[in-house]
Amino acid sequence: MIFLHAQAAVAATPEELVHLVRQDCGSCHGMTLQGGLGLPLTPSALRDKPVDSLVATIIHGRPGTAMPAWKSILSEADAHWIVTHLLEGFPEEKR
Amino acid sequence: MHRLALPLLLGVALLSGCAGNSLREETSAVRLRGTGDLGVIVERARGSVAIVDTTTRSILGRVEGLGDLSHASVVFSRDGRYAYVFGRDGGLSKVDLLTLALEKRILQAGNSIGGAISQDGRMVVAQNYTPGGIRAFDAGTLEPLADVPASYGKDGARSKVVGLVDLSGNRFAYALFEAGEIRITDLSDPAHPRTDAYAAGKQPYDGLVSPDGRFYLAGLFGEDGLALLDTWQPQQGSKKILANYGRGEEKLPVFKMPHLRGWSIAGGRAWLPAIGRHEVLVADSKNWQEVARVAVKGQPVFVMASPDGRHVWVNFAFPDNGWVQVIDTLTTQVVKTLQPGKAVLHMEFTPRGETVWVSARDDNTVSIYDTGSFERLATLNVDAPSGIFFTSRAMRTGF
Numbered sequence: 021m022i023f024l025h026a027q028a029a030v031a032a033t034p035e036e037l038v039h040l041v042r043q044d045c046g047s048c049h050g051m052t053l054q055g056g057l058g059l060p061l062t063p064s065a066l067r068d069k070p071v072d073s074l075v076a077t078i079i080h081g082r083p084g085t086a087m088p089a090w091k092s093i094l095s096e097a098d099a100h101w102i103v104t105h106l107l108e109g110f111p112e113e114k115r
Numbered sequence: 116m117h118r119l120a121l122p123l124l125l126g127v128a129l130l131s132g133c134a135g136n137s138l139r140e141e142t143s144a145v146r147l148r149g150t151g152d153l154g155v156i157v158e159r160a161r162g163s164v165a166i167v168d169t170t171t172r173s174i175l176g177r178v179e180g181l182g183d184l185s186h187a188s189v190v191f192s193r194d195g196r197y198a199y200v201f202g203r204d205g206g207l208s209k210v211d212l213l214t215l216a217l218e219k220r221i222l223q224a225g226n227s228i229g230g231a232i233s234q235d236g237r238m239v240v241a242q243n244y245t246p247g248g249i250r251a252f253d254a255g256t257l258e259p260l261a262d263v264p265a266s267y268g269k270d271g272a273r274s275k276v277v278g279l280v281d282l283s284g285n286r287f288a289y290a291l292f293e294a295g296e297i298r299i300t301d302l303s304d305p306a307h308p309r310t311d312a313y314a315a316g317k318q319p320y321d322g323l324v325s326p327d328g329r330f331y332l333a334g335l336f337g338e339d340g341l342a343l344l345d346t347w348q349p350q351q352g353s354k355k356i357l358a359n360y361g362r363g364e365e366k367l368p369v370f371k372m373p374h375l376r377g378w379s380i381a382g383g384r385a386w387l388p389a390i391g392r393h394e395v396l397v398a399d400s401k402n403w404q405e406v407a408r409v410a411v412k413g414q415p416v417f418v419m420a421s422p423d424g425r426h427v428w429v430n431f432a433f434p435d436n437g438w439v440q441v442i443d444t445l446t447t448q449v450v451k452t453l454q455p456g457k458a459v460l461h462m463e464f465t466p467r468g469e470t471v472w473v474s475a476r477d478d479n480t481v482s483i484y485d486t487g488s489f490e491r492l493a494t495l496n497v498d499a500p501s502g503i504f505f506t507s508r509a510m511r512t513g514f
Contacts, residue, residue, distance in 0.1 A: 043476070044433045047186075047371040047372070050185055050186070050203055050226070054203075054226065055226060057277075057372060081368065084337075086318070086336055086369070086372065088370055089368050092368065093434060113160075115160065
C-alpha cells in the first residue's frame, strides 16, 4: 500500500511507487501501461513530452480530462521519479 | 488446488461419446453437476481465472493463459457452462467451467474493456477502446460476425466504447466516451448492423440497463448527472437526470472510474455513484428525481444492491479502497463499515444474496460475508483477485 504524504517531506519508496503506478495508475492506463481510458505511458508514447510537463500533469492533473491531480498522494519528487522511470521503461512489480 | 469438477467432466465426455448406451449405466460411474453455483474470479496479474463453487465456498481449479486481465469482465453462456472473458489486451477467451479448460481464445482488438451476450445467447459482443467500436462473435465458435466502428465527427475519429449492455431483439446499447453519445446497434441481422445515435453529454464513463431491459443510463464524467434513454421509445432521445448534483462545488480527485450495472436499481430506486464527491446518489426510478444522497468514505466505484434490495454495498477508489460500506435501503443510512483487506476491487452476491464475495487485490484474498450478520464466513486465497462473476448473470439482462 502507498503512504500518502500531503507534503513532500517523506518520499515514497521505489517499491511503493512501482506498485502505485502499475496498479492504481493502471486503472486507467493499463497495468502494462499500454493505455486504456487514459493514454499509453510507454517510453515511445512519452518520448516527445518534456519531463517538467509530465511531472506537472501528475501533480496537478489535466482539467477537462479524466486525469486527476495526485498532489494529495504524491510529492513532486515522487512524480519526478515516476516520470524518469516511465521514460526509461517502467519497472515490473516484484511478485 | 482441488479439482472437484474432474469426475464430472469425464462424465460429460462419456455421455457425449456414447449416445447409444444406457444413460443410467454411464451416469452411475461419474458425478454430474450443474453450474448454477459456479463462478469465476479474475486473477488480474497472472492472467488467469479461478473457477469457484459458491456452495462449498471453494476453488475448483484455475484456467491460465488468458492474457492481460488488468481490466477484465465476464459474461456467461445461457446454459451457464461457459465464461467469456474479455481482457484488456483485446483477448476474448471462452472458458468451460465444467472441464476447467480454455476452449477457445481469440485476440479481437488492441485494447478492450468488456463485453455482453445477446438476448438469444448466440453472439457475444466486445466493447473496445482500440479500435473504438463493438465487435460481435459467434458464441459457439468465436468466429467474427460483425464489426461496428464507433466513428464520429467529420473526420470519422473512433471513440472509446463504454457501458455495453444487451437489449431485447439482439440489440446492444453503449456509450461513446469522446463522442458523448449513446448508441443502439441492432444486430438481429449481424451482416447488416443498424445503429442509431443519441446525444448523451460530456464523457460518458460507463452505462447500465435497468433489470427489465428498458432504461439505459450512461454515467457522465465531464458533467454532473446521467443520461437516461428509454429504449422502448428511443426516438424521444436521452434526457439528463440528477443534473448539477455537485452544485458547482469543486470536484474531489477521481483516482478510479466508477462502474455501473443493473444492480444499481432496487426497490424502486436507483443507487448511483457521484463523480468527484464522496456520495451515493439515490433517485426514484419512476420519475428519476433525486430522493436522497448518502455520505460515504470515498469515491464510490461499485454501488451494488443485494438481490433482495435490502442493502446497498459500496466500495471505493484509491486511496479509500480498503473500505466497504453497507447502506440500509429503508433508512438510507450507512449501517456497517467493513475492512475486507487491501485494495478491494469488486463484490459479487451469490444468486439469492445470502452471501457476498469481496476481492482484496493486495491481500490476495476473497472474503465471503454473510449479508444478514455482516460476519466474514470464509476467506479464499486468490492471486491478485479483481472481478468476481457468478453464473447467475447468465439469466439477467444487462449482465
